Amino acid sequence: MSSAPLLKVDNLTTHFHTSRGDVQAVRGVSFDVRPGEILGIVGESGSGKSITCLSILGLLKANGEVVEGSADFEGKLLTGLSDKQLRTIRGDDIAMIFQDPMTSLNPTLTVGEQLIETILAHKPVSRSEARKRALELFDLVKIPSAASRLDNYPHQFSGGMRQRVMIAMALTCDPKLLIADEPTTALDVTIQRQILLLLKDLQEELGMAIILITHDLGVIAEVADRILVMYGGMVMETGDVYDVFESPQHPYTTGLLHSIPDVRSHTKQRLTPIPGSPPDMLRPPEGCPFAPRCPHAIQQCLEAMPPLFERPNAKPTVHEARCWLHHEEAPKALQSIFDAPEVSNG
Amino acid sequence: MLHYLIKRILMMALTLFLIITLTFFLMHAIPGGPFTSEKMLAPEIEAALNAKYGLDKPIWQQYLSYLQGIITFDLGPSFKYPGVRVNDLIREGLPVTAQTGFLAMLCVVALGIPLGIVAALHQNKWQDTTIMAIATMGVAIPSYVLATIALYLFALQWQLVPTFGLDSWQGYILPVLALSGFWLSFIARLSRSSLLEVLGQDYMVTARAKGLHPQTILFKHGMRNALIPIVTVLGPVVANLLTGSFVIEQIFALPGIGRHFVLSISNRDYTTIMGITIFYAAFLMLMILIVDLLYMVLDPRIKLGEKAQ
Numbered sequence: 001m002s003s004a005p006l007l008k009v010d011n012l013t014t015h016f017h018t019s020r021g022d023v024q025a026v027r028g029v030s031f032d033v034r035p036g037e038i039l040g041i042v043g044e045s046g047s048g049k050s051i052t053c054l055s056i057l058g059l060l061k062a063n064g065e066v067v068e069g070s071a072d073f074e075g076k077l078l079t080g081l082s083d084k085q086l087r088t089i090r091g092d093d094i095a096m097i098f099q100d101p102m103t104s105l106n107p108t109l110t111v112g113e114q115l116i117e118t119i120l121a122h123k124p125v126s127r128s129e130a131r132k133r134a135l136e137l138f139d140l141v142k143i144p145s146a147a148s149r150l151d152n153y154p155h156q157f158s159g160g161m162r163q164r165v166m167i168a169m170a171l172t173c174d175p176k177l178l179i180a181d182e183p184t185t186a187l188d189v190t191i192q193r194q195i196l197l198l199l200k201d202l203q204e205e206l207g208m209a210i211i212l213i214t215h216d217l218g219v220i221a222e223v224a225d226r227i228l229v230m231y232g233g234m235v236m237e238t239g240d241v242y243d244v245f246e247s248p249q250h251p252y253t254t255g256l257l258h259s260i261p262d263v264r265s266h267t268k269q270r271l272t273p274i275p276g277s278p279p280d281m282l283r284p285p286e287g288c289p290f291a292p293r294c295p296h297a298i299q300q301c302l303e304a305m306p307p308l309f310e311r312p313n314a315k316p317t318v319h320e321a322r323c324w325l326h327h328e329e330a331p332k333a334l335q336s337i338f339d340a341p342e343v344s345n346g
Numbered sequence: 347m348l349h350y351l352i353k354r355i356l357m358m359a360l361t362l363f364l365i366i367t368l369t370f371f372l373m374h375a376i377p378g379g380p381f382t383s384e385k386m387l388a389p390e391i392e393a394a395l396n397a398k399y400g401l402d403k404p405i406w407q408q409y410l411s412y413l414q415g416i417i418t419f420d421l422g423p424s425f426k427y428p429g430v431r432v433n434d435l436i437r438e439g440l441p442v443t444a445q446t447g448f449l450a451m452l453c454v455v456a457l458g459i460p461l462g463i464v465a466a467l468h469q470n471k472w473q474d475t476t477i478m479a480i481a482t483m484g485v486a487i488p489s490y491v492l493a494t495i496a497l498y499l500f501a502l503q504w505q506l507v508p509t510f511g512l513d514s515w516q517g518y519i520l521p522v523l524a525l526s527g528f529w530l531s532f533i534a535r536l537s538r539s540s541l542l543e544v545l546g547q548d549y550m551v552t553a554r555a556k557g558l559h560p561q562t563i564l565f566k567h568g569m570r571n572a573l574i575p576i577v578t579v580l581g582p583v584v585a586n587l588l589t590g591s592f593v594i595e596q597i598f599a600l601p602g603i604g605r606h607f608v609l610s611i612s613n614r615d616y617t618t619i620m621g622i623t624i625f626y627a628a629f630l631m632l633m634i635l636i637v638d639l640l641y642m643v644l645d646p647r648i649k650l651g652e653k654a655q
Contacts, residue, residue: 059551059555062469087558087559090555090557095556096555098551098555100548104549107645108570108571109566109567117556117566121556122557153646155647169556
């Protein structure tokens, strides 16, 4: 709680209106992003992590709507702004990069043009100045022989290079917040690491905050300061990244940690997948969305939505989990699952 | 690039040669001839006519002498209209056909594409439903039905436009409407679906996330990509419209070349059949070449004449 939050999301609720009814993609998500920090949002497909960020920037598809809650950026209420007002913030103060650099760049325009148009949309500069800026950005994201590559088309770049182009494009106006929606998912493993380190370097160099959306806990462990675990359109657990990895306070987080292979382990170890499948967001369950798949669920979990319970004495930041087992009346035997780190290999 | 163009033009010449050969022999395979009619001509007169037009010679000789004419762009004399050469037939009919065809083309592009855009931008709203309902009818109703109904209503009942001829600008309205109706509807539907597909692409979200103006997003990022399949269809459509329609020219009594196309076959007017076929084929191939060149402008991923890597 060192400084005022850059972005404050409060009880954000997003629905998609479909012919079968409303899909409740995001159900009351609240979190803060502080200046210069990396917040990792983790969750499986359909957990609402991407939709949360698209809602903040007003980039939802036509049938999507923020029905409740707010997103506040430096005192400006983003959720109340018109599209015209949001345009001055998108790509300027808040930039976004996406999962698949193969499809996120326009195939019929040169990458230079795609960079230059972003600069011209936000800055009162001439074309040649914008081009100069584009060159600087290419150097910044370490694209070799930048000058000649500006006039290339996206298909002339490899996947990793395209993601660098996307990052350069996001950095055109020195954003205060960069939202990276699964920036490494579509890339080769070796390239994934390069891109992650590049993001981390840039974050330190430029002092921007990053929201890193991923379903890969390894990515979070590598770069994030804080973590937000989402499931069924809700925040399940949030806290400092070391805290959460050391002693997860939600069975879902524990489950996620169990389903990653540990290469350092020499014993033959089977991965433990989480059984079952995510809830139907057309009719989300009344109780904890994870309860039907939770090995420790009690009757209460199925009947009522648990609130976020704060873990006492968490450092350096608040550590909360949405689980009934933290209630003082919950069976003590079950509570003990959170005490000792259960991640015992072999 | 130049290399590619030369190759394409040589290929076109070869294709045209094959079309000429095929049409020539198929045409001669149809029973009857230009001078066969219900009123039997005296055998000696028919023989004299055949001799005059070289029809008494063996067919391969006729073929060779026809090819000889083609090389010098001489399409030969019409068998049906004495003293008229096929070149003149085309030269006289083409301006009429091309004018209505060009106007129809203009309607197709200037109305079809914007209607498709409006429909796509208002997907499943009333604008979309209305446009698509009309476009579906436009595709389904044959042009001659549309022409006849329009003639009856606008020319006969309400007398807003002349029933035939192109003497005043009003005269163009119905033929152009009838001519463009199908393709206008077709292009509107194609533009809609093509743009809808592009609107769902990831790079459109990127464009929005960059804070670009909605018009820039729609035209620079959206339409440029959506145009690729539309241009594919427009090439042959231009050839189709500019060479006219037999039915429309017949209904509105327009002196174009479209009607020669059909009449010449029933008349066994050999040289006219050949002339019009060659003209249409050459024009169509030219349009397809232009489309291929346009692709390159629209989509930089397409490099003509280079082997795929």
